[in-house]
Amino acid sequence: MSATRTASVAVVGAGIVGLSCAHALMQRGYDCTVVDARGPGEATSFGNAGSISVGNVLPQSTPGILRKGLRMLADPLSPLKLDWPRWPHYARWLVDFVRNGRAEAVAPIIDALHALNAAARDAWIDLAADIGADDLLAHTGYLHVYSEDASFAAGAW
Incomplete structure (x- = not known):
């Protein structure tokens, strides 16, 4: 024991x-x-x-998410699935999710996430220094790669 x-x-x-x-x-x-x-x-x-990715500030709901979501629901191989019997329990959440993806709603969300992430970045750097691990941080960029022009255009937001 x-x-x-x-x-x-x-x-x-x-x-x-x-x-x-x-x-x-x-x-x-x-x-x-x-x-x-x-x-x-x-x-x-x-x-x-x-990864401590402070640059990823794009919310999940963006303009066009409704169209994209409906296409995914129609595709049996898509990772998006809905539990249809539970639909009434989360319908309001889905409506809010789509509404918050409108262009005028997304910009303030991006600004807020950027402010939070910038402060978090400084806190991570301070923490690493406090524990003697600042040499473990690599200050690098983040690269999004698209295989097709259409995918790039669809990800404009």
């Missing part, structure tokens, strides 16, 4: 968010125990390949 440990705070999850929270709490003088059945960086954080 392992020894019982006590802590002021237990953080569940040893991904980047959990470890960052534990670090911030420890900086404030709390004792922390991090609990994760799979180990550090083995669950959610494993799938992001370590």
Whole structure:
């Protein structure tokens, strides 16, 4: 039997968010125990390949999303599927999603995401310096590649 440990705070999850929270709490003088059945960086954080992408500010709903969504629903091989019996439960959400994809709604969302991401970038840089890992950050760009002109045009937003 392992020894019982006590802590002021237990953080569940040893991904980047959990470890960052534990670090911030420890900086404030709390004792922390991090609990994760799979180990550090083995669950959610494993799938992001370590990318901190502050430049991705385009919301999921953009002009043309309704047309694109309807085409995807008509395609049996599309990844978009709806649980039709549950339709009444999420119809309002879908209407709001499409409405928020109008051109006049998207621009303020992009501005807000950019402001959040810019502040987050600075926080990541500070955190890396605090834990002596700033050499692990690579300040690179992000490249979107399109195989066809039509795909590029469709992704104009």
